[in-house]
Amino acid sequence: MQQPALFEYVLRMADDSLILGQRLGEWCGHGPILEEDIAMTNISLDLIGQAISLYDLAAELEGGGKTHDDLAFLRFENQYKNVLLVEQPNGDFAMTMLRQFFFDAFRKPLYEALCKSPITQLAAIAEKSLKETRYHLKHSSEWVIRMGDGTEESHQRAQAAIDHLWRYTAELFYEDTIDEQLQAQQQVPVLKEIQAAWMETVKAVLSEATLVLPTNNWKFEGGRQGRHSEHMGYLLAELQYMQRAYPDMQW
């Protein structure tokens, strides 16, 4: 492999998209209103589409002749590098939307920065995905505001979701030698800058929603190294079911 750091970087992004897309797909047919069934399947579809492009790029960088499906379906749990946030269970609609909001608010500035990457394939994926992500962020932000500034119950549920998910947000900005190598070559953005943009969005939306940031700094990490929460195994059991039960077949 010629560019192992870039491969790992792209794989992390692909896994974030896939796992969140998988989670959103669980909502199908069970949304609070029909319009949200449409919105959530649509966002899931966008994320799966992004995952396909990113896995294609990762497979090309790896150079072993793998397909996007090999990467998406045929790894062991500790080889998935998504952040813990995206694998967390859907919970109620507030939990799903807050998870989405924290992620969208991270992805938007990340894609904006990656549009300028000298790695042209990654820049092209970022450009296409940015358009989708702007809509996702608009959608999730609007729901956070509606729930926060809606009824007493919705406010409480939204705040509970923030309080629960907050511990997983720091990992969005996790950096290690993979990032440092690519940053040194100015191929990817420094996550501190993305974090500043993220925090600005989070503060603005939560303030309009009359919701508050938790004061504790309790944080969980591990996903980027393949150390997941207990939820991940079940998610993968469903995701991989067909590929594991019927190996080496075309579908």
Added chain:
Amino acid sequence: MTLAEQEKRFQEKIDNEIKIEPNDWMPDAYRQTLIRQISQHAHSEVVGMLPEGNWITRAPNLRRKAVLLAKVQDEAGHGLYLYSATETLGADREQTIDDLHSGKAKYSSIFNYPALTWADIGAIGWLVDGAAIMNQVALCRTSYGPYARAMVKICKEESFHQRQGYESLMVLCNGTPQQKAMAQDALNRFWWPALMMFGPNDAESTHSEQSINWKIKRFTNDELRQSFVDATVPQAEILGLTIPDPNLKWNEERGHYDFSEINWDEFWQVVKGNGPCNKERIEARVKAKQNGLWVREAANAYAKKRAMKKSA
């Protein structure tokens, strides 16, 4: 204008193929028939999301996952247009949905059968969407304007779904023996329920005759069922699958395929709520509505606050 004159003018429009529009005068029974039929159709789209939705998380590869997501999203969209079409007739969407949940309103019985394997997703596309298209192509010319126009868009998407379903079964039929057996098993389970989708025999169909006069329906249940069988048998042959009916054979004289009598006892049992998944489907919809109540309340409360701020 007297009632008789209004009725005469209405029937003249129908006879002259002029579409009836929301603000036009229409007999109450016409209105009620349409509300019943369109809302049934809307409920079918929404309940139909459940058996397919249950395979999104298990789709065998990313392309199939994306295609299935797009399909189910289309169905939710169809549900939305159709509920809107019932609203043009003065129906209330929430009330219509409550009628589904209470069992008062029906939906297509096919969705009371379980989707057990990945091949079922292909079979649903091929047979269920195929049967739906037979009904719906005819509805593109239905006499009520908003319904006819909704059906044009819906038909385009449904025929895409039908081809996708067929194509995915083609892959299985050209795959391993295990995959081909999975496809045959899906056909065995979905064939008869698909034929039941056209409803009772014409002699038993309570709503048919009037609906034909009003040009809400253009063909009878049996005519549509026959067209479906005639179109589908050659498709099964291309797949190399066997239709589970020993009496199925081409009738030269009629120019149609003959086929066995449907098990009408099963048909009525499923319509009455005793199918394999009736209970689960309605429970899932009721639960979605209950769990979503606080979300809808929040959206309404927020919209009210905004409106007050604006007017202040």
